[in-house]
Amino acid sequence: RKEVEQDPGPFNVPExxxxxxxxxxxxxxxxSFFWYRQDCRKEPKLLxxxxxSGNEDGRFTAQLNRASQYISLLIRDSKLSDSATYxxxxxxxxxxxxxxxxxxxxLFVKA
Amino acid sequence: NAGxxxxxxxxxxxxxxxxxxxxxxxxxxEYMSWYRQDPGMGLRLIHYSVGAGITDQGExxxxxxxxxxxxxxxxxxxxxxxxxxxxxxxxxxxxxxxGASPKQFFGPGTRLTVL
Numbered sequence: 001r002k003e004v005e006q007d008p009g010p011f012n013v014p015e016x017x018x019x020x021x022x023x024x025x026x027x028x029x030x031x032s033f034f035w036y037r038q039d040c041r042k043e044p045k046l047l048x049x050x051x052x053s054g055n056e057d058g059r060f061t062a063q064l065n066r067a068s069q070y071i072s073l074l075i076r077d078s079k080l081s082d083s084a085t086y087x088x089x090x091x092x093x094x095x096x097x098x099x100x101x102x103x104x105x106x107l108f109v110k111a
Numbered sequence: 112n113a114g115x116x117x118x119x120x121x122x123x124x125x126x127x128x129x130x131x132x133x134x135x136x137x138x139x140x141e142y143m144s145w146y147r148q149d150p151g152m153g154l155r156l157i158h159y160s161v162g163a164g165i166t167d168q169g170e171x172x173x174x175x176x177x178x179x180x181x182x183x184x185x186x187x188x189x190x191x192x193x194x195x196x197x198x199x200x201x202x203x204x205x206x207x208x209x210g211a212s213p214k215q216f217f218g219p220g221t222r223l224t225v226l
Contacts, residue, residue, distance in 0.1 A: 002153075
């Protein structure tokens with residue numbers, strides 16, 4: 001079983017739709033949580049950190065449930081420019097350098 | 112700031128050849144790492160460094176060597192290329208420990224094909 005698991009997708013949605021991505025992690029020692037965005041043939045870039053209290057950045061809302069070891073990302077009012085792969089990332093300081101990337105969920109937003 | 116730079120952008124090797132992928136950062140970051148990305152696998156850590164002179168293995172280190180003689184540079188050496196090493200390689204850097212530092216900066220990647 002992978003340490004970080006995501007829906008593989010792809011998700012195909014029309015412009016203006018709300019789309020939710022889910023992610024689960026297996027190591028309870030995980031300390032920090034992030035969503036990265038990766039455009040086709042480009043490097044990953046940090047989209048937002050994820051906090052237990054939930055956090056919002058414009059159209060993007062991230063949630064963390066430590067008890068269930070579950071992370072989510074909600075995108076409201078999808079834009080064509082949101083088309084990308086979204087990577088769930090989990091980090092901890094125990095056991096060496098540990099930043100674990102999920103395989104990513106591909107999103108296609110269509111006009 | 113150039114951020115994290117990688118060279119070359121593309122490379123084709125024959126089985127058994129060796130080469131070095133270059134990575135440099137100008138942000139004075141302590142931590143640097145190399146990942147490979149394969150379809151459906153996500154990014155997997157090859158080697159990492161927590162400072163000049165200090166390196167350690169990640170999840171998939173076999174067939175690769177690294178060194179960190181300066182803060183800025185972190186080259187990745189393929190000792191004897193194999194087709195299984197065909198992948199996209201990303202170098203990344205960040206300032207602090209994984210649990211504390213929110214952001215890794217990635218280079219643009221090197222697309223390697225081994226024939």
